[in-house]
Amino acid sequence: MNTVTGFASATIGNVACGFDILGFAIREPGDEVTLTLLDDPRGELPVSITSIEGDGGALPRDARKNTSSFVVLKFLEYLRSTKGIEFNGHIELELKKNLPLSSGMGSSAASAAAALVAANRLFGDPCTKMELVHFAIEGERVACGSAHADNAAPAVLGNFVLIRSYNPLDIITIPPPADLYCTLAHPHIELRTAYARSVLPRTISLKMATEQWGNVGALITGLLTSDYGLIGRSLVDVVAEPKRAPLIPGFFEVKEAALSAGALGCSIAGSGPSIFAFSSSREIATKVGNAMEQAFSSMPDALEADIWISPICRDGARIID
Amino acid sequence: MNTVTGFASATIGNVACGFDILGFAIREPGDEVTLTLLDDPRGELPVSITSIEGDGGALPRDARKNTSSFVVLKFLEYLRSTKGIEFNGHIELELKKNLPLSSGMGSSAASAAAALVAANRLFGDPCTKMELVHFAIEGERVACGSAHADNAAPAVLGNFVLIRSYNPLDIITIPPPADLYCTLAHPHIELRTAYARSVLPRTISLKMATEQWGNVGALITGLLTSDYGLIGRSLVDVVAEPKRAPLIPGFFEVKEAALSAGALGCSIAGSGPSIFAFSSSREIATKVGNAMEQAFSSMPDALEADIWISPICRDGARIID
Numbered sequence: 001m002n003t004v005t006g007f008a009s010a011t012i013g014n015v016a017c018g019f020d021i022l023g024f025a026i027r028e029p030g031d032e033v034t035l036t037l038l039d040d041p042r043g044e045l046p047v048s049i050t051s052i053e054g055d056g057g058a059l060p061r062d063a064r065k066n067t068s069s070f071v072v073l074k075f076l077e078y079l080r081s082t083k084g085i086e087f088n089g090h091i092e093l094e095l096k097k098n099l100p101l102s103s104g105m106g107s108s109a110a111s112a113a114a115a116l117v118a119a120n121r122l123f124g125d126p127c128t129k130m131e132l133v134h135f136a137i138e139g140e141r142v143a144c145g146s147a148h149a150d151n152a153a154p155a156v157l158g159n160f161v162l163i164r165s166y167n168p169l170d171i172i173t174i175p176p177p178a179d180l181y182c183t184l185a186h187p188h189i190e191l192r193t194a195y196a197r198s199v200l201p202r203t204i205s206l207k208m209a210t211e212q213w214g215n216v217g218a219l220i221t222g223l224l225t226s227d228y229g230l231i232g233r234s235l236v237d238v239v240a241e242p243k244r245a246p247l248i249p250g251f252f253e254v255k256e257a258a259l260s261a262g263a264l265g266c267s268i269a270g271s272g273p274s275i276f277a278f279s280s281s282r283e284i285a286t287k288v289g290n291a292m293e294q295a296f297s298s299m300p301d302a303l304e305a306d307i308w309i310s311p312i313c314r315d316g317a318r319i320i321d
Numbered sequence: 322m323n324t325v326t327g328f329a330s331a332t333i334g335n336v337a338c339g340f341d342i343l344g345f346a347i348r349e350p351g352d353e354v355t356l357t358l359l360d361d362p363r364g365e366l367p368v369s370i371t372s373i374e375g376d377g378g379a380l381p382r383d384a385r386k387n388t389s390s391f392v393v394l395k396f397l398e399y400l401r402s403t404k405g406i407e408f409n410g411h412i413e414l415e416l417k418k419n420l421p422l423s424s425g426m427g428s429s430a431a432s433a434a435a436a437l438v439a440a441n442r443l444f445g446d447p448c449t450k451m452e453l454v455h456f457a458i459e460g461e462r463v464a465c466g467s468a469h470a471d472n473a474a475p476a477v478l479g480n481f482v483l484i485r486s487y488n489p490l491d492i493i494t495i496p497p498p499a500d501l502y503c504t505l506a507h508p509h510i511e512l513r514t515a516y517a518r519s520v521l522p523r524t525i526s527l528k529m530a531t532e533q534w535g536n537v538g539a540l541i542t543g544l545l546t547s548d549y550g551l552i553g554r555s556l557v558d559v560v561a562e563p564k565r566a567p568l569i570p571g572f573f574e575v576k577e578a579a580l581s582a583g584a585l586g587c588s589i590a591g592s593g594p595s596i597f598a599f600s601s602s603r604e605i606a607t608k609v610g611n612a613m614e615q616a617f618s619s620m621p622d623a624l625e626a627d628i629w630i631s632p633i634c635r636d637g638a639r640i641i642d
Contacts, residue, residue, distance in 0.1 A: 017534070018534070018538065019531060019534075020531045020535075021531060021534060021535040021538060022538065162535070162538045162539060162542060163535060164535045164536060164538070164539035164551075164554065164555060165532070165535060165536075165554075170539070170554060172539055172542055172551065174542060200527060201527060202526060202527055203524045203525060203526050203527060204524060204525065204527055204530055205523060205524050206521060206522060206523055206524060206525055206560070209525055209530040209533065209534075209560070210340060210341045210342060211486070212530065212534055213338070213339070213340075213342060213530075213533055213534035213537040214341075214342040214483070214484060214485045214486060215485060215486075216534040216537050216538045217339065217342060217343065217483045217485070217537045217538065217540075217541045218483060218485035218491070218493055219538075220538045220541040220542055220545075221483060221493055221495060221541055221545065224541075224542065224545045224546065225545065230485075230493065233485065233486075233491060234485060239527070239530070
């Protein structure tokens with residue numbers, strides 16, 4: 001018997017102007033997946049879920065439908081077909097969910113990434129992290145119906161991740177500036193990705209598109225040259241944020257509070273409802289977090305919000321036990 | 322009496338995916354502007370054009386209408402209003418145009434930039450190059466009706482230049498990878514910027530826009546990390562190139578020839594008709610140039626084309642005499 005626990009942290013997709021092509025990982029919070037290898041087969045599938053904590057019973061227990069076990073099944077298929085590793089035993093999976101569902105924090109991607117590094121370790125790390133990204137993306141299809149990579153890739157790889165193309169998959173890792181801190185505010189409401197996607201326009205003006213890709217180019221430049229001022233000026237989303245902000249009660253007040261407290265920039269985390277801000281030190285990021293929490297709680301319909309302060313995660317999904 | 326000659330080289334706007342926000346300068350060819358300072362006023366304006374060579378008589382001789390003299394007038398106004406420098410003499414301007422008009426090679430921007438560095442030197446360099454960029458952009462309004470910066474800024478500053486925003490103007494210089502070479506092919510036809518702009522769509526699908534900004538982010542990453550493969554993969558323009566390519570006879574054959582000869586990527590220079598390709602050495606760039614010239618000349622209606630091979634210009638507009 002062999003037991004391994006993997007951990008993968010929250011990730012934030014889009015990053016203002018980088019709609020659908022950019023994401024990054026923070027260091028905490030994150031999901032934990034413990035895999036236990038049994039030598040003998042058990043049941044129909046080579047993987048079964050023995051426990052899930054922290055989801056309030058919302059996630060499927062069927063190993064084919066839960067993201068964390070689904071990606072392990074895909075991983076085992078790949079080992080057989082590509083690496084010539086035949087597995088005739090059984091894997092028990094325990095999932096400890098620390099990330100809220102439908103939060104814009106990459107909850108499903110974190111579970112998938114944690115499960116994948118654990119599975120990879122059980123077999124002696126036969127796959128590279130970039131190989132694991134492919135399975136994590138497949139997991140997103142199970143979790144939310146479309147195979148997006150802007151949470152899945154940073155959940156596995158850490159850092160900022162740019163998805164240049166899906167066909168073929170072309171994923172580029174961008175290391176973060178040393179003093180870049182993220183403040184993440186998660187108000188206690190849920191917002192379904194599919195609904196947040198339905199409010200987006202199908203076409204945009206060329207002028208607006210040009211403005212957006214000017215900011216994308218500038219944001220990447222800011223990240224790669226540690227130009228914090230440029231990062232701040234580039235965190236502008238003229239496409240998705242104006243449509244999605246009305247779905248998040250208090251968005252404008254919270255953003256204003258973050259900027260007033262010294263944040264470089266602030267926008268919606270993924271498709272929301274969480275809101276992220278960047279700062280150039282932990283001290284400022286902490287002040288920003290207090291200001292964001294205060295802004296959520298002082299609305300007419302006060303919202304409770306969880307606040308996390310974190311540097312950018314550089315190592316991605318990892319073994320913790 | 323005091324005489325100074327400025328030089329500014331050809332620039333290439335758009336750079337495939339970077340429509341309207343990206344440009345770069347090559348080292349040659351370029352325009353030359355010689356300014357002669359006379360102590361006494363002469364005529365109504367403080368600047369007059371005494372000669373233009375190389376334009377076939379196409380450019381205006383009126384100092385208010387010619388880009389090169391217009392930007393010097395703007396520069397003098399700025400010296401008076403902002404720097405407290407009153408000029409009561411006269412400046413004679415000689416323009417030697419080496420760049421073809423309506424070629425996609427930033428011809429008007431080169432004349433403006435050359436004039437501006439010369440004028441600045443005449444007065445002891447009171448302005449920074451970034452200040453000069455503002456006048457060069459104003460010159461584009463006179464030359465082609467809109468104040469675009471994707472030729473004007475690199476003509477003055479050299480390197481790659483990203484225009485994040487026009488209001489306020491936010492211009493970011495990106496140094497080129499050491500071994501990046503440009504092959505520029507200029508077929509002997511003219512294509513008016515205004516016409517090439519009229520064929521563009523006013524709206525594009527969000528999917529297409531997302532693909533474009535994924536490539537913009539990747540191209541900037543490739544440039545800043547000297548990842549030549551990534552630069553090549555990112556030189557994709559799904560927005561303007563498909564609409565403008567049919568305006569350039571032989572575009573697809575020339576692009577195919579460039580790529581087959583080893584170019585990293587190839588697209589339309591500015592709004593055309595010139596075509597540029599990037600290579601990772603001078604040797605490859607030279608082969609690419611031969612292949613592009615051959616492709617133009619072997620079309621049913623053979624086109625002559627000038628070919629230039631050049632590294633990226635790092636110093637921008639400069640004094641040569």
